[in-house]
Amino acid sequence: MRVPFFDLKVQYAAIKSEIRRAIDEVCDNQQFILGPQVHRLEDEIARYCGARCAVGVSSGTDALLLALMALGIGSGDEVITTPYTFIATAGSIARSGARPVFVDIDPARFTIDPKLIADRITERTRAILPVHLFGRCAEMEPIRTLAAQHQIAVIEDAAQAIGAEDEFGRMAGCIGLLGCFSFYPTKNLGGFGDGGMVTTNDSSLASTLFALRNHGASTKYLHSLLGGNFRLDELQAVLLAVKLQHLDQWTKQRIINAERYDALFRERGLECRIRLPELPRNERHVFNQYVVRVSRRDELSRFLESRGIGHDIYYPRPLHLQVCFEYLGYKEGDMPVSERAAKEALALPIYPELTQPMQEYVVDALQTFYGERSS
């Protein structure tokens, strides 16, 4: 058997006719930039996330950059974030001109540890940028409280977490001031190329975002702001609108798969060898990734490779130790929880179409590797 890490072809086969029809609609229309499909998707994503406004943009990375730009964050400012995330999070802060300030993570959730934030807030801090990593919301309530006390913004990196809910039933992307989403093909709602969205309940911020994504023009050829080309195109929008109709079903399947892994690992007594992700009962974790923590991680990775089992490592090097952030002056040991996670984390296949026999094959392989007997 082979178990791919993800398989977008199976998903496509199931919705091919809907997708082809949607492509035809845009082709017949021949309007490719900022037309009815983008507006429709913006309305639908806003409704889905419970936000007042949604602004379609060119990628998740650009969503983050635009969110920072819309708040006027730049040179001389500091933005607090996690080092245990994809480069785009802190990369966008640096590209805005601001300085990323890293705060270590909580070991169970992999998301920024709110207890460590207060100490890093200075008079230059303009925003806190938590990441809802792997599909689970960061612990937002203490972050909101801190942000309110210091009158700074909360920008959520919800790239991996569309549809996730925190313990108060609030949806990822709508808990802070601005929410940033990615439609990269392997995200839970993935396009046929790049795309992203910024959500907010603040309509004046939304107007700024609408202008910024299109060269800062709110009226054609009149540029009150310096923006850029950060547009989402009609083809991506129409395909995403088709896929959005299926998102909840796919998410449900991801959760079922996570629960099945959990049961299988426990049946075999492997939960003492492998640290399983929590299955929070009063939250909605949307499992963009199913990440376990293991010893001998790199050896396990080679073993899984030999068994034809797809997997990946998120993230092998935390951002405070990346060469591009050397100028920030961090060193090894500064973020111990992230550094340890970077050595232990391993993502197993969790995509919606993954079958039970495939999951059993994965669990069998881990059992063989760790030499545990069935209990």
Ligand SMILES: *Cc1c(COP(=O)(O)O)cnc(C)c1O
């Ligand atoms: C994917 C991702 C991004 C960037 O999204 P793109 O659409 O690839 O630009 C940002 N942050 C996180 C946490 C991501 O996983």
